[in-house]
Amino acid sequence: MRKERLAYGIICLAILVTVIVSLMLGTQLFSLSELWQAFTGNRPAVLNTVLTFRLPRIVAALVVGGMLATAGAISQSVFRNRLADPTILGVTSAGELFMLLGGFFLPAFGLQKLILAFLGGLVAFALLANRKTLRHPYQLIIVGVALNLTFTGLKQLFTQGIDVGNSLGFNGMTWSSATGLVIAGCIGLILALLVAPWANDLKLPDEQLAMVGVPVIAIRLSLLALVVYLSADVTSVVGTIPFIGIIVPNIARYFVGHDYQTILPFSMLSGAWLLLLVDTVGRVVILPSEISAATLMAVIGGPFLVILVQRGGFNGIKTG
Amino acid sequence: MELKQVRYSYPGSEPLIVNFTASVPQGKILSIIGPNGAGKSTLLKLLMGRISPDSGEVLLDGKSIAAYSNRERAAKIALVSQQHQVFDEMAVKEVVKTGRLPFHSLLATIADEEILPFLKAVDLDWAIDRPLSSLSGGQQQRVWLASALAQEPSYLFLDEPTTYLDIRYQQELMSLIDKLNAEQHITIVLVLHDINQALKISDQVWLLKQGQLVKEGAPDSILDQDLLSDTFEMPVKIVNLETFGPYVIQLTA
Numbered sequence: 046m047r048k049e050r051l052a053y054g055i056i057c058l059a060i061l062v063t064v065i066v067s068l069m070l071g072t073q074l075f076s077l078s079e080l081w082q083a084f085t086g087n088r089p090a091v092l093n094t095v096l097t098f099r100l101p102r103i104v105a106a107l108v109v110g111g112m113l114a115t116a117g118a119i120s121q122s123v124f125r126n127r128l129a130d131p132t133i134l135g136v137t138s139a140g141e142l143f144m145l146l147g148g149f150f151l152p153a154f155g156l157q158k159l160i161l162a163f164l165g166g167l168v169a170f171a172l173l174a175n176r177k178t179l180r181h182p183y184q185l186i187i188v189g190v191a192l193n194l195t196f197t198g199l200k201q202l203f204t205q206g207i208d209v210g211n212s213l214g215f216n217g218m219t220w221s222s223a224t225g226l227v228i229a230g231c232i233g234l235i236l237a238l239l240v241a242p243w244a245n246d247l248k249l250p251d252e253q254l255a256m257v258g259v260p261v262i263a264i265r266l267s268l269l270a271l272v273v274y275l276s277a278d279v280t281s282v283v284g285t286i287p288f289i290g291i292i293v294p295n296i297a298r299y300f301v302g303h304d305y306q307t308i309l310p311f312s313m314l315s316g317a318w319l320l321l322l323v324d325t326v327g328r329v330v331i332l333p334s335e336i337s338a339a340t341l342m343a344v345i346g347g348p349f350l351v352i353l354v355q356r357g358g359f360n361g362i363k364t365g
Numbered sequence: 366m367e368l369k370q371v372r373y374s375y376p377g378s379e380p381l382i383v384n385f386t387a388s389v390p391q392g393k394i395l396s397i398i399g400p401n402g403a404g405k406s407t408l409l410k411l412l413m414g415r416i417s418p419d420s421g422e423v424l425l426d427g428k429s430i431a432a433y434s435n436r437e438r439a440a441k442i443a444l445v446s447q448q449h450q451v452f453d454e455m456a457v458k459e460v461v462k463t464g465r466l467p468f469h470s471l472l473a474t475i476a477d478e479e480i481l482p483f484l485k486a487v488d489l490d491w492a493i494d495r496p497l498s499s500l501s502g503g504q505q506q507r508v509w510l511a512s513a514l515a516q517e518p519s520y521l522f523l524d525e526p527t528t529y530l531d532i533r534y535q536q537e538l539m540s541l542i543d544k545l546n547a548e549q550h551i552t553i554v555l556v557l558h559d560i561n562q563a564l565k566i567s568d569q570v571w572l573l574k575q576g577q578l579v580k581e582g583a584p585d586s587i588l589d590q591d592l593l594s595d596t597f598e599m600p601v602k603i604v605n606l607e608t609f610g611p612y613v614i615q616l617t618a
Contacts, residue, residue, distance in 0.1 A: 125452035242472055248453040249463060255415070257466045257516065258439035264471070303454035306474070 049307060052300040056314045060107070063318060067103050067325040068095055072333055101223040102215050106324040106338070107317040108223075108230040109215075109279050110289060114316025115237045116275040117290020118297070118308055122244035123268045124174075126182045128350070130290035131166070131276040134185075135192030139169035140280040142196045145203055159229070162277035169196070170269055214283055214337045215324050226282050233275045237309055243268055244305035286339045288346020289316050295353060366412060366520060366552075370421035373411060381407045382576045385421070389520070394546050394553045396563035398587075399573030400597050405556045408573070409524055412554065414438055426519075439467035442520045443513035445506070447528040451497065457484070458493045460508050464515025483515040484508075487541060503534030507541065514545070521545070522554045527562070535559075539566055560613045564588065572596055588613070 069075050075083070075091055083091035117130045131137055143165030144158050151157070169192055178185040243264040246254060254261045279286070293316040294308060301307040320338060323345070327336040366389040374380040381404045389395055389412070397405050410416045411423055414430035423430045425441060433441070443464070451460075461480040469475060477493060484490040487507040497505060506526060513521055523542065527535040543566055546553050557563040563570060564584040572580040572587055574596045580587060587593070588611050593601045600616040 122453075239472060242474065245459060246463065246466070248451050248455050248459070250450050250452070252415075253449065253463075255435060256413070256439060256442075256444050257463055258434070258436035259466055259471070260435070298454075302456075304456070304459065 049301045052311065056311065056318060060314065060318045063321050063325065064103055067321060068099055070325060070329045071099060101220045102218040103321060105218045105223040105226050106215055106321040108227050109283055109286065110316040110318065110320025111234055111313035112230050112275045112279050113286060113289040113320070114293035114312040115234060115309060116272045118294035118305065118312045119237060119244055119268050120272045120290065121294055122247050122305060123265055123272065124179065124185055125247065126185055127295060128186050128291060131272055132285055132287040132290060133193060134169065134173055134189030135196050136166045136169045136273065137276050137280045137285040138193050138196035138200065139165035140277050141285060142200045144281065145200055158281035159277055162281040163273055166273035166277050170273060214339065216335065222282055226278065229278045233271065233278060234313055236271055240268060240271065241306045241309045284339060286320070286342050288342050288349065289320060292346055292349050293319060367424040368411070368421070369424065371411060371418045371423060372420045373407060373416065373418050380576060382411065385578060387571060387578055387581055389552060389554060390569045392550045392552055393568035394555065394566055395569045395571065396555045396557055396567040397571045397573060398557060398560055398563050403573040404576040405573055406524060409522055409556055413442055413444060413522060436467050439516055441518055442522065443516040443518035444522045444524065445509050445513050445526050447525040449509050455497045457489065457495050457497055457508050460497055461512045461515050464512035467516060480515055483511040486514055486545070487511045503530050503537060506530060506538060510541070518551065520552045520554065524556045525558055528558065535562070542566065
């Protein structure tokens with residue numbers, strides 16, 4: 046219990062510090078006192094830069110980080126597999142493909158990107174989830190990776206090799222995009238906290254759950270729908286950012302244990318912090334240009350995944 | 366509970382249960398014994414409503430078991446199986462709390478106090494915060510028993526609960542079951558491999574062979590050398606042990 050509280054304290058502090066540092070850093074460097082003056086109304090030019098360019102991007106990174114970590118944690122529960130993350134299972138790349146094709150063939154309609162990304166994610170899960178992949182963790186990952194490559198390949202086929210994914214990301218994030226993300230994201234995150242007990246229920250085999258009267262299929266489908274919703278929200282605004290959904294929940298388990306009612310809130314906070322950190326680093330490391338958060342996450346996440354698999358924390362299946 | 370003229374077969378194969386009629390004695394301990402493939406586990410699944418008979422009916426409190434929802438049934442029937450798989454680390458209290466699910470809304474958070482009495486009943490209240498995997502096999506089986514008790518069932522089914530336990534833990538679990546039956550009047554239905562264990566603990570025994578009830582009655586009536594030899598298709602002898610009573614031993618060539 047003490048360890049948990051300490052972990053929550055540290056992550057909240059880390060978020061606060063990173064937000065402040067992120068507000069300070071950029072093409073123009075502001076000191077703490079300049080920031081203070083800006084917020085107390087003495088430096089309108091600084092305040093304008095910070096509020097118009099930096100803050101929406103910070104807010105967006107925080108929310109997206111939380112959403113990705115949450116989607117990862119829930120998907121790990123549903124698939125009973127600690128590597129099951131929407132970004133490596135092809136859910137987000139299917140979303141991107143659908144968005145691209147929709148843009149070609151469909152007339153524009155409201156929430157078009159979100160709806161298309163959601164449909165793409167559903168299609169990916171429908172292709173992914175069957176009795177075999179649910180029972181054999183390796184099979185799920187292999188099929189997922191294959192689907193991911195297929196969707197990515199198809200996307201490249203239709204764009205003739207020009208990677209349109211790069212046009213997304215946090216660069217140039219405005220309040221109008223950030224507000225939409227915050228609203229959609231908070232709905233998803235609150236729902237995730239509400240259904241956390243279901244993620245715990247799925248630690249038991251289906252047969253056992255049926256014996257205690259739990260409608261297994263219904264809760265599994267609801268959780269999957271939530272995963273697709275969270276992923277689709279993110280994909281439709283900033284594209285695919287890999288590995289946060291794997292790294293964060295697995296580290297969260299180390300700090301706060303295995304109860305999803307604590308894993309989920311802690312993952313939200315840690316995911317928010319991690320993505321903000323990565324985006325801030327990427328934003329300032331090669332000024333005046335920048336490295337996208339997706340690229341940096343791929344570089345960090347790949348090795349983490351290798352370590353996780355090699356240390357055997359792979360599927361987490363234990364016979365009790 | 367009652368089985369009336371129950372017949373069951375998997376599609377396209379020989380019937381596993383044939384014209385089975387019997388009733389589970391209320392408040393007693395019933396053991397189902399018989400050779401492998403006799404249909405013991407299938408019979409248990411029928412009684413729990415996990416599968417439906419091809420013909421005939423299974424009645425729970427006078428009503429067809431198929432008429433109960435999963436949730437209603439869960440408040441009447443609980444199961445402890447021979448081995449329980451979990452897909453993640455679980456604390457002891459998490460396991461026992463799943464037994465309370467029939468009594469709460471799906472999104473409820475269940476308090477620790479609510480499950481404490483059930484852990485006390487199996488002498489594991491000290492382990493409430495411990496991870497399940499840190500306990501011994503015998504203790505883990507008692508945690509699952511506590512989880513089943515948390516359903517406050519009228520009927521407790523145990524499907525070869527002692528299979529993976531060594532003899533000391535087997536003994537411990539069997540006396541616990543006996544105590545639960547005596548103190549809480551739960552009707553207990555056991556599927557057991559060990560004939561002697563079954564005969565020792567039960568008030569009533571069903572002897573099965575090839576999906577049919579060969580004999581039902583008190584343990585004494587099952588203690589028949591010819592009957593057992595015939596059912597298990599191997600010679601057995603019943604000897605009298607001073608401290609134990611009649612004991613069935615198998616005679617191998």
